[in-house]
Amino acid sequence: MTTSDTTALPSRREQNKLATRQAIADAALAMLRSRGVGNFTVEDIAEGAGVSRRTFFNYFPSLEAALASVTEGFLDHALEQFRLRPSDEPILDSARAALMALADPMTVSPMAELFSLTHDNRALVRSELEAWDHCTTQIIEAARHRLGPDVNELYLRALAGSIISCGKAAMSVWFEQHGPDLSPESLASLRQHLIDAIGLLGSGFTAPAAHSPGPVQNPASHGTQPGADPQHSA
Amino acid sequence: MTTSDTTALPSRREQNKLATRQAIADAALAMLRSRGVGNFTVEDIAEGAGVSRRTFFNYFPSLEAALASVTEGFLDHALEQFRLRPSDEPILDSARAALMALADPMTVSPMAELFSLTHDNRALVRSELEAWDHCTTQIIEAARHRLGPDVNELYLRALAGSIISCGKAAMSVWFEQHGPDLSPESLASLRQHLIDAIGLLGSGFTAPAAHSPGPVQNPASHGTQPGADPQHSA
DNA sequence: CACGTATTTACACTAAGTGCAACTTTGCAC
DNA sequence: GTGCAAAGTTGCACTTAGTGTAAATACGTG
Structure with a gap:
């Protein structure tokens, strides 16, 4: 002191x-x-x-780890947001809110650069995966803490893993479409992808939909509304 | 020739x-x-x-890769099953069926051993993650092929990632509960975990539930039935 | 059997990662 | 400030990973 x-x-x-x-x-x-x-x-x-x-x-511990620290910072930011959400909020809403924090220019910028620079490297990708995985376990801990000690462990892990998968999916689709473009429009698109991904998760993936459904207004605040008709056969 | x-x-x-x-x-x-x-x-x-x-x-390419080949074989087996499913089957049903193939003694055995032997190694875990990730991209390809070229890319990736996450979650919970025990009861438990995980995914995770919900009979054959009421707020 | 091609091997080399002991900086008490 | 202990940094030596290259060996075919 x-x-x-x-x-x-x-x-x-x-x-x-x-x-x-x-x-x-x-x-x-x-x-x-x-x-x-x-x-x-x-x-x-x-x-x-x-x-x-x-x-x-x-x-x-390695060259790759040094680079992956960028990803760690990125994900830690989201994690922090998640922990700050009120504990009576539906988890998927919290997840959506936390992921939304990633669509901030200052936050994505290093991540987008890393994405564009690494793209195709073996060892690098491994370390990235490790960072996402670490984030998953953090979410599990946070969610366990929130839901009490009696939550179904399978529920916890499957949910946390799926949330992270959705975040990853949104990021990768976004990056493939926009590259390192950080314009407001591009970021709006990232936000929409994140919202959509969590929406899909909340509705049990009942709507394959066609290519790009366009910026659908976030269907409902309590993201778990299932799609109208489960017409997911070919 | x-x-x-x-x-x-x-x-x-x-x-x-x-x-x-x-x-x-x-x-x-x-x-x-x-x-x-x-x-x-x-x-x-x-x-x-x-x-x-x-x-x-x-x-x-590395010592870890040699060990991870066990995991690759394990996942390839599931992948093969997935590709064999009729293409008009709801995807989550196909996923469940494919994952079910993993609960076969011959198939899990090496995986369970690897699990019990590696548990806590950094580099090993990285290679494992890589194997799961590779499997995810394979699912994406298979699903894209099945659903035609106009599927929403975000849907595809988020779904594939979530399926894999559910499989991983089921495996890890199972292993934590049963260790390398391959008795019929233990394998039945693994099967149930896999079913439950896909069930959760199909219902948008609307049921936190308490600790172990016990062997619930597979709720519905067309796994995408959303839970009755989306009551997931506290 | 002989020949062309695929695979294995030996060898040499760069770089990763770690243990250890010496050295430098910092925090703290006086 | 001075001194001291703890924390952090560095150089050095060493083992192992991973790769390029060219010689040697095994395979498939006529």
Whole structure:
């Protein structure tokens, strides 16, 4: 308690660690930008961050992990929103609201860049998957906490996994359509994809629909309205 | 086309390759069994398979990949079942049927062993995730093929991802409850979990329910029936 | 059997990741 | 400020992963 700060004081040491970590992550992204995937080493990143190779490994277990920290930040943001939702809100509504926070320019920007730069790399994709998976377990924890200790474990995991899958689906479709375009229109489209995906989840995927259903107004606030007729055969 | 065989003839060379691949995968699993995760190298596996280290890398890009081939085989089996379903069947019904094939002793056995042996390894888990993810894209392809080229891409991806998530959830809950127990009762429980998970998905997760709802008879054959009342607020 | 092609292997090399001990910085008490 | 202990950084040595290349071996076919 040297200086009674307004909010949590990370104590110089913590601050420095955070700064170093960020410097490394930034350097990694910079390398990715300038040299392209696979054309630089951990040593390059360390040098770019003004730190020794050994220190790099004190912060990240691998080159890929350093890049995946972007995704982690992205997802942590959504997670935080989720935790802030009132606990009597239907879970899918909370999920929708949390995902909505991702469609903010500042938040998607690094993610979109990472998307466009990695696209086709094996090891990178693995680390991305790990980040999404970690987010899933966090949602499970948050939801368990919200719903009490007696919730059906299967319900919890299937739901959390599906929510994440919907988020991933929306992101990937959006990116495929708009690339790294962050214009308001593009972001509106991302938001709509997120809404639609959660809508599909809430209605049990009863409406295959045709190609792009266009910006349908969010059908109902309590997203679980099932589609009118379950005409999903060919 | 040297010999017009009844079905695809793998031609000695192909056979050998397959055999080598299998020998390597087997050796990897054997090492995992005998030494535990992290206590053996690629060289050990190669030696165990009677093959050079370089040859190992001709077949698998990493040690983890060799182990994940178990998971791949497991999921490929389900995928195959999925592709065999009539194309006018509701997708969730097909998914349930395909997942059901996983609850066969011969099929789960290696998977269950892998589960029990890896449990807590970082790199291993990454490769597992990759396998599930690969399966997701395969489902997307299969579903796209089934539903025609005009399906909403978001629908496709969100659905495929959710199906996989439900399968994963069922597997993990089952394993946590039963460990590597492959008795008929245990397998019946796995089947029920898979049915329940797809049921939840089909009904838009409208029923948090309490702990273990017990073996509910599969509610309806056309799995997409939404729950009676969408009462999912608190 | 002989020949062309596919596969395996040995070898060499770069880079990942880790343990350890020396060194530097920070937080804190006096 | 000075000193000290704890936390963090670095260099070094070492094992293992993963890849390129060219020689050797096995296979399929005439």
